[in-house]
Amino acid sequence: MASDTTCGYPDESIRPGRRAFIKCALLAGATGVLAGVPLLSYVAAPALKKGTTRWIDFGPVDQLKPGGIEMLSYEFMVKDGWLVLPQRGFVWAKLDSPGKITVFSSTCTHLACNVIWRKEKGIFECPCHSGQFDINGRPIAGPPTKPLVAWAHKVEEGKLMVLMPA
Structure with a gap:
């Protein structure tokens, strides 16, 4: 022991x-x-990792009607951590005159619901809380206090390119 x-x-x-x-x-x-x-x-x-942006091709600009609001949809793949997932959505494009285009986010600035263009009323409307925006994206009724986000864009080879977060 x-x-x-x-x-x-x-x-x-x-x-x-x-x-x-x-x-x-x-x-x-x-x-x-x-x-x-x-x-x-x-x-x-x-x-x-910080968010990145990318230019998304929305097709020929000549398909936009002057004075109108068009819904343009997109889909692209985005890497989120180790996953690669589809990113889908839509934007609203307004063509005031040839060369004067505004591209609005479809997301309400109140609680991120998708806004809908009401042609008969001439407004964007959020169905979640009855928020309303004028044709220029400025809030006119309901809870939203900030205007719709206007995305940076360019016309390249006759195609509308929009800078989107990816």
Whole structure:
């Protein structure tokens, strides 16, 4: 049976000391940190990535009717973390004159419901809380206080290109 002074080690010379234990623990901890930081950044990076934008092709500009509001739909693939998912939706395009185009987001600025163009009333209407916007996207009734977002756009080779978040 081993004596109490050697803690179960038959020979005092092979019993590890406190300094050796602390040195081993510090080396193991440093190794864990050095290996863990790159691993953690690899795992967390997609969640911390800033949103990007991309130009979406909405087709020929000559299909837009002057003085009218047209609903234009889109679909593209977007990477969300490790998943690649379809992004679908629509925008409202207003052609005042050839070359004077405004592209509005379809999202209400109150609680992000989709607004609908009511041609007979000449307004955009949010069905969720009866918010209303005029033909220029400014709020005129209901809870919304901010205008509809107007997306940046350009005409390239006769096609309407809209800068959208991706």
